[in-house]
Amino acid sequence: MHVALVLGSANRPDGPSPNLLRRARHGAQLWHEGRVQALVGTGGVGGGTESEAEAIARVLMAEGVPDSAIRQEREARDTLENIRLSLPLLRELGATEVLIVSDAVHCPRAVMTARAHGLSARAAPVPFRGSHLRSQSWLALRECAAIPLYWWRLHR
Template identity: 45%
Template structure:
């Protein structure tokens, strides 16, 4: 079975961030192309009471993904934890391959984490315009974070 792993992004007091919306819309589109798969929505609670996974699940439902095709990992706070805490859920359902959904600049780090955790994964990122500030912030964050994660031992 193939699973889609939707990585978390911020949930603000007024609702899901644009990043979470983009990712959830993209994951729903991927699910629509092959309805035999499941979507694992990842992400714990940040500053709000709704977890990133719960907010993503709502968006997935709005995108046509039925509730029984959505799994939640709602404890994680980092990319590493998204996949670490998601791994037992994926193993329990017998997922043999994984498509990680996140933003383009985040995808190399997410795939590195998957490899370090022994997960067979590809990646898919939403296309389309993103604000220049979001792209710049992503690039500035991802370079150092990729280095830190590259130095982290396998789990």
């Protein structure tokens, strides 16, 4: 079974961030196109009142994905935990391939982490349209430091 792992992003008191909305909507599109049979939203409670995973599930359902196709991992605080804490749900679903749904600059680190945990993973990057240049620039700068750090953490 092909499963989309929709990685969380900021969830604020006033609702999901634009990045979280874009990721969830892209996951819904993958489901509607038949590229995945299930979706796992992952992410814990940040600044909002609900977890990132709950916000992802709410957006997926609003986009027409049935509740039966959605699972939630509600504790993760970073990319490593997104992957590690989602493993039991992915096993339960019988995932044979995982499509990592995140921003394009974040996908290489997320896929590297998923593969280090034994998953057959590919990137399903969210289209850039609708994103803010400032947000994407910040993500790109963060990844410059995070990729080598994660590689070291995963291979020591």
